Amino acid sequence: MTKQTKRVPLSPEEKARRRKAKKVNNNITFGIIILSVVVIAFFIFNIFSIGLKKSESGSGTTLAVDKGQKLSNDQYEIGNNPTDVQKEYFNELSNAVEANDPEKIAEYVVKSFVSDYYTWTNKDGNYEVGGVQYIFGTKFTAFQEEARWTFYSDLDLYITQYGRENLIEVASVETSQLQPGATSTINGEEYEGYYLEANWTYKDSSAIDVSKFQNRAYFVVVNNNGRYEITEVQPLGNDLTGGETANE
C-alpha cells in the first residue's frame, strides 16, 4: 500500500499570496507581450528607415564587373568587362598555352595586350590600365604608373567630355615580323623571347577621331619562368607627329 501525501488545506493568507503572485506573473507576462509589440513596431520602423534612407551624396557610379565574362587559363586572366575581340584573342591565347606553342603564345599575348590596353570603352577610370597582366612580372606597377602619367592621363576627361561608349575600342589586331632570339636584361638577368610587330584598328567613333591614336608598335615578349610577358612597347616609324591630341 502506497503512502499518500496528505494535502494540507491552504490557509486564507496563503491563498491570498498565491492569488497575488499569480496576478503579478500575469501582469509581467502581459507587460512582456506589450514590450514585444513595441519591439516589433520599432524594428519595422527602423528597417523601413534604413531602406528608405537617401544618402546625401554618392551618385558616382562604377562599372559593374561582369563575373560571368571572367576568362582565365593557367597563366593569364582576361581584363574586366572584356570586349568580344578581347575574348576572341584570349581564347586563342588559352589554346596556345594549352598547346605550349611559344610563338603562338607570344602572338596572342601581344594581341590580348593591345586589345585591352588600347580599349577605353570598358575602363572605369584612369586607374584601370588595361593589359597589365601581360606585362613583365615585377614591372607592372611601374608600367601602370607610367601609363597613368602618359597615355591614360586624360581618360577621366575623355569619359566626362565624350562618354565612355564613344572612346577608342580595338576592332582587330594583326601581328607580323615575329622573330625569336630577342632578349631583355632586367635586374641583371637575361630573358629570351620574341620580337614582333602589331598593327591594329579601332572601331569608328562619332565623338573622337580614332585615327589620331597609335595603331602600330613593336613588342618584345620574353619567357619569364614559363610565362610570356611583354618587356617593351615601342611605336613604329614616324607615323606619329607627336603633340596632337585625338579629340575633335
Place this chain on the structure above:
Amino acid sequence: MSNNKKSSRMNQNLTLNIVLAVILVLVDLGMMYLMYTLTSFSNLSKLIFIIINVVVLILLLALNFLFIATIKSRKKSLFNTTIIITVVLAILSGYGTYASFTINKNVDKIVVTGEQTEMVEAAIVAKSGIVDISDLDGKNIGYVSGATYADIGKSNLDAEISANYVEYVDINTLFTDLVADEVDAAIMPSNYVGLFEVVSGYEEALASVSTITSYSEKVTVSVETSDKDITSEPFSILVLGVDEGRSDANMLVTVNPISLTITMTSIARDSYVPIACYSGQASDKLGHARVQGIQCTIDTIENLLDVEIDYYFESNFQGVVSIVDALGGIVINNPYEFTGQDSSDERGHYTVWIPAGENVPVNGEQALAFARERHLYASGDFQRQANQQHVVERILQKAMETRDLNKLLNVLDAAGDNVTTNITVDQFISLFNYIIEKANRYYDQDNIINMFNIVGSRVTGYNSSVWSEASQLAMSIVRPYEGSIVDNHDSIVRNLDLNSEIDALPYFYWNAKFEYIPPKISNETYSEQIIQAETPQSYWCTTTGGTWDGSACACPAGEFVENKGCVQDSASNYTEVSACQAAGFIWDESTNTCVTTCPEGTTSDGKYCRATKADPSTYTNEADCINNGNKWDPTTGKCYAQCPSGTNDNDGDGKCSATQKNPSDHKDQQSCIAAGFKWDKAKGTCVQTCPSGTTDKSGVCEVSTTTTPPTTSPSPTPTTSPSPSPSPSPSPSPSPSPSPSPSPSPSPSPSPSPSPSPSPSQDPVVPSPSTEPEVPVDPPVDPSPSTDPGNGENTTENGTNGTEEVPVTAFNNLLKDGIFNRISLVYKANNLLK
C-alpha cells in the same frame, strides 16, 4: 512538499521573475537604442544593416517569449536558459551602446558644419612699466582691423578706459611697433607668444612685453562647406596642422574620383602672402592667418592658389601623439638618427631620440618629433613637409591594419579632442562605399592603395625677411615664386576640372629596363624678380654671435653668410660642387671653389657664381652689344638682354627681327624656343613639338636617360651629408630658370616619358646570326641614335644616375590584411608641425 516550502519557493520565483523582467526590459530598450544609433551608419551597407536588425529582432522576441514560457512552466532549466541569454544580450547591448555612444560623441566633436560657437580670447599686451589697464587711459593702443579678438578687446577696454586706437593691417607690424614703443599697448590674440616664439631673433622682444589682462567671449563662427557629390565630382580639402594658434602645416589635397588622382600641395607656414581677412589683404606669414579663424586661412589659400576649397581637416600636436600612442605606435623610414623636440609647450626640449633605419618603430612623441624636424636637412622646411606626409601615411596604414575595436575606439577618442572637419559622416560613408567598388575592379588586389595616383608638390619660394626699422627686428619669411604658384594652380585645376583641355599624347611606349620619373609639378627655383630683403647684414651678424665693425662681420667660428649670419661650417671645407651647394654655399665657376659670397665681377644665382654681365643698355653699337651676349634691335638701335616683344633672334646672329611663325624659319635653338617651338637636338631643327622617342627638356627635345625611381613625395630630399646639422639651403638669390622657354608650367601630362629608345645594335630585337629569319626584319627606328645611352641597363636599373636620392614613395606596403583592407585613403591628417 509542505505548503510553507511551496509558498517560499513561489515568493523566490516571483522576486526573480520581477528582477528578470526588469533586466529584460532594459535589454530590449538597450538593443533598440543601439540599433537606432547605428542607423546613421547604415549607408555603409543597407542590406547588412537590415539583416542585423532582423536578427536582433528575432533574438529579442525569442528572449521575451522564452521568459513568458519560464513564468508559465516554472521549469528550472528554462529559467537558467533565459538567464544566460539575457545576460549575453545585456553584455552585447551594454558594450554596443557604449561603442555607439563613443563613436557618435566623437563624430559630433570632429564633424563641424554650419555655425558653431567658440571662445575667442584677446590679450592686452604692453611693455614693462604698464601693469594695469588704468595705466593705458589716454594712451595709444594698437589693434589689427577686422580681427575678432581686436573687437573683443576694444569693446571691453572701452568699458574701463578711454584710449586712442591705432589701426594696423597685420599682426607682425603691430608687434614690432609695440616693441619699438610706437604704441603703448596692443590688442593681441591670447596665443600671440606662440606666433612669434618660432621667429628667430624675437626672443628678446617677446621677453620685453607681457599680458596685462585678457578678455574672452563666445562668438558664433560659420565655416563655409560644400554640398558636392564627392563620388562624382572632384573636390578639395585643406589639411591643417595647428599649434599655438598657428597653422604650421598647410596642405591642399584634391581628389579626382574618376581618375583617382590625389594631389597634395604643401605651402610653407612662413610663406609671406596676402591674408584675406586683413584690412586691404595686407601680407603676413600664412601661419598667422589661422589666428583670425579657419575661414581666414581657407580664404587666404583660395586667393593664393586661385582655387575653390570645398572642405577642411584640422588637427593639432597632441592629436598626433595621442593617436599614434592609441594605435600602439607606427613605423617610419628615418635616414638620420637625431634627438628632437618633445610635444611640450616649452621650446628647446630636445629629449626625444629617433633612431635611423627603415620601418623603425616609434611612439607618439617620436613620430611628432620626426615630423617637426627641419634643421637636419639642407632643404629645411621643405623636407619636413615630406616627412609630415610620411608620418600621416604610416598612421593611416596602422589604423587600417588594426582589428582591435577597443583600439579604434581609443583612436577615435584621441581624434575627437584634437581633430575637426566639415566633411559629413554621410559624405564620408558614400566615398568609402564608392572606393570599395573601385577597389573591386583593381588588378593588383594585394596593393589596393596603388590604385591611387598620388602627386606630391609644394609651393617653392626663397628665403627672405621683413625688416622693422623701428624695432630693429627681422622676421624671416619665405616669398613664394609666382611661377610655382602658377604651376601648382595648374596642377590642381587639372585635377579638379573635368572640362580641362585634353593634351595627353595619343600614343605610348615603354621599356621594362627603364624606370619612369613622373614630371615635377613645380621647379625648385624660378627666374623671377627677387624682392631683396631690407634687413641689414649687421642684424644677421649680431644675432648669430658675430661682431659688426661697420662693414664686415667677425664670426667667432665658421664663416659669415649674407642674409644668414655666422655659420659653423666653412665653404673651404668643400671641394665638390654638389656637396658645396648642399651645405648652403655657392660654387664659384670662375675659380672652381666653394665660397660663401661671390667675388667681384660675378653674380650669385643661389648655387653658382657666374660672370656678371654689364647692363645691355650700356652698349651703343651692334658689335659690342652682340659680342657680349646681348641682342641688337636694328629698328630701335638699342641693345637688349633679350629681343623685345614681337621680335626674335630668328637667325641666331644676335639681331632682332619680327618673330617667325613657322618652326622652319628658326635656324637656331634660342630663337626657336623663344618663339614657342621646340628644338630637336638630334636633327638640329626647329619643330612644332618634340618627335616620338624624345623628351621636352626646357624646349629642347632630347632622348632621356634618367633612371631615378618615381617619387610621389614633394621633391626635397634629405642631405646626404652625415652631419647632424648642416646649414639649411639659403637661396637668397634664386637661380635663373635654365629655360628661356615661355612655358614654365609643367603639367601632369607633359611630353612623353623619359624612356630611351635603344639603338638597333644595342637592343636585341635583331635576331642572332645563327637564326636566319624567313622574312627580313626591319629593326625598330631609333629617333636619336647619336644620343643612345649605350647599355641602358647600367644607367637605369639601379634607379639612379648619380643624381638625387629619392625619398620613400607614399603608400608603399600600406594596406595588408587589415580589417579595412580594401579601404583607400582620401584624407590625410597632416597635423605635424613646427
